[in-house]
Amino acid sequence: MGGIRVVARIRPQQTSELQKDCIVSATGPEGEPSSQPTFVRIPSFKNENESFSFQFSSVYDQASTQQAIFDNEITPTIKHLFNGFDVTIFAYGVTGTGKTHTMRGGKSLAERGIIPRLLSSTYRRCRKIEKDSGGATSVGITLSYYEIYNDKVFDLLEAPEKRTMSGLHLRDNGGKTVVVGLTERPCESLKEFEKMYDEANVNRSTSATKLNAHSSRSHAILCFKVTMTTGDEVRVSTASAIDLAGSEDNRRTDNGKERLIESASINKSLFVLAKCVEAISQNQARIPYRESKMTRILSLGQNNGLTVMILNLAPGRSYHLDTISSLNFANRTKKIEIRELENEPITKGCSRAVPTVTGPSMHRQPLRPLASTTHNTAMGVKASAKQEDKPAKLFSVYSDRPKNASMVSHGLKDAARRSSPLKRPSEAGSSVFDRAPKRRSPERGRRRSGAMSKKAIEDMIEKKVTDILATRAMDHSSAAPVPEISEDVQRRLDLLEKKIDGHNDAHNDAREQGLTFLLMAKQHAVRGEHKSELRMFLLARDYFPDNAKLASKIERLQRKLQGKDHTRHGRAETDDDTDSKEPLRHCAKVADSKDKNVRLKYHDRSGNDDEYQAEVEEDTDEGYDSGDSFQYRPKKTKGSRKAAASSMCTEERAPCPESPRTKQLLSIINSRDMNKIKSLQGVGSKKAEAMVEALCGGHEGDGSCPVVVSSLLELGRLRGVGVKTVEKMRSRLAVS
Secondary structure, three states, X not given: OEEOXXXXXXXXXXXXXXXXXXXXXXXXXXXXXXXXXXXXXXXXXXXXXXXXXXXXXXXXXXXXXXXXXXXXXXXXXXXXXXXXXXXXXXXXXXXXXXXXXHHOEOOOOOOEOHHHHHHHHHHHHHHHHHHHOOOOEEEEEEEEEEEEEOOXXXXXXXXXXXXXXXXXXXXXXXXXXXXXXXXXXXXXXXXXXXXXHHHHHHOOOEEOOOOOOOEEOOEEEEEEEEEEEEOOEXXXXXXXXXXXXOOOOHHHHOOOHHHHHHHHHHHHHHXXXXXXXXXXXXXXXXXXXXXOHHHHHHOOOOOXXXXXXXXXXXXXXXXXXXXXXXXXXXXXXXXXXXXXXXXXXXXXXXXXXXXXXXXXXXXXXOOOOOOOHHHHHHHHHHHHHHHHHOOOOOOOOOOXXXXXXXXXXXXXXXXXXXXXXXXXXXXXXXXXXXXXXXXXXXXXXXXXXXXXXXXXXXXXXXXXXXXXXXXXXXXXXXXXXXXXXXXXXXXXXXXXXXXXXXXXXXXXXXHHHHHHHHHHHHHHHHHOOHHHHHHHHHHHHOOOOOOHHHHHHHHHHHHHHHHHHHHHHHHHHHHHHHHHHOOOOOEEXXXXXXXXXXXXXXXXXXXXXXXXXXXXXXXXXXXXXXXXXXXXXXXXXXXXXXXXXXXXXXXXXXXXXXXXXXXXXXXXXXXXXXXXXXXXXXXXXXXXXXXXXXXXXXXXXXXXXXXXXXXHHXXXXXXXXXXXXXXXXXXXXXXX
16 A cells, blocks of 8 residues: 655746745755755745645755656656556646646756656657567557546547537446547657647647636646557556646636636536545545546546656745645645555466357266166156056046046056156166157147047148238238339439439538628628628629519618719719819818718819818728728727817918917928927828928929928828828927
């Protein structure tokens, strides 16, 4: 009997944790620092002047490495694995304490975890055994990897789309729990294992929480079987590496709906594990292994092998209560005693003898004679004397008719023969293979005597013939010949059946695609994007050509959109007429309340085409790309442009004089000084360079003469400058 070896590891502090909040330490027996600590010391939650000490097999502080933990704790179990013992290694702790890092590790050689190092050492030992035995012993390794997610078992070596909703089932086989339908793949080298292990880890359920960016949402179990074959002897041992998910406090993790369901399943399985440990420590008759699939697979106290538990602890004060709870659990777990039994080797080609009913292999005990020959003869004489003393029976139990004298005497002889105990002849008088005479029934004697009448015989024959004819008629009716179909007709029927099946599949696919377009059209209609809605309806019309309701919707949408276009053209013509009639410089606002479309126009008295126009985009589906894609472009806000345009209109009216702030802004722009222009609000290096190039190169960029900006309107027409930029430069400018 041996106990579970419990090893504690304190993870390093994170960047967000302070040194003063470190409350967990690894010490010696008296609380002093030690090179090989075995105690974990933590202050009391209620009174920090008091502290608790927990003793374990080994304790590793924050400076411990992955290599040190593996060499001291896991390496000794490898030789037991090849001696036929099962090995179980599992990591326990709350979320964010480094369990996955301890078991899996990182990609670098120094950060590799227990699982890659364990497989690497196993492969090295396999090659050493095969080399030392000169090829007489062969060692093979098979791998299986699965997870327990929401109390359901899923195979990680298979693609997620092949999973079923119920997952894999568990069964008991010879005192061990096995997973039905689990994939087992042979793994010949460490490189092949690393590739398979990395692909399987992608399928594992992980997610980000407030406490851990890569939190494991399931319990992961990696099992590999080591099969050693020497001649006819086969020895199989199993190693299991389990990465348990950590318990979570949902008040600290800020989990959403899906994360809450996962957290509930994780906490439930860990609570059942604590109940099992408590029941084992108290020697209770019932241990609730079957209340959770994780405890059923782990089976603490029932597995006959070596078990190593790695307790991961967080040093921070924020984990104070969780750390004390984990230490109490580990303190109870180390007291569990397990049977360290070696797996029995299996001999190939030697099966158990199965007893047969008949044949030469049957061994039966010979029958003994009932008694001696003299005794049997005397018994026969006494029996015959008793039969002669009795009066003859004048009736028969099989018939009401009286028997004649010959029949009665024949019955007496049969009775004497039946009453004789000499059913088997003696060894001296006959052979062993002689059989005892059969009994003769009274009915057979009655049939021989001809007691049946002629009419009864005819009735019996007629009944037999009727039964035979009825049976033949039923056989002929059930076995009626089926007319044969020619090969040409059969081939045509097969082609027709395939054509019907293919048409149904194509019809179903087309209908599904059309319904998808209709659904997208409905989503566009909810957003008010009528052009995209019309486009989706037109695409769906190809799949539903005879749908009158769909055709009416398309026609109604087309009329609606055409009406909008006519309204816009009419308003544009009205604006042009107004410009020709009123050549004075003014600020015109054209507001369309239906389309929510606002245009700000600045018209010049001279009538030339030098006008600045800022236009706010429509609140329609123009925010989407015009192509077949549905990528959304965010709309710009209207309030800021309205205010900027209105302020510029007020500033640029003819009767209004230029303000000091405007003069100062124009002087900075006309100075063409890059440093002064970059100091303005909202102007960077690229925009300042573009403005200077525009001022030096003229409007058309021909370089004929430098440009002097005399108003905010001309400033807004420069390349890279707009209404919003001009207003921002002007409003944030301090007047000297």
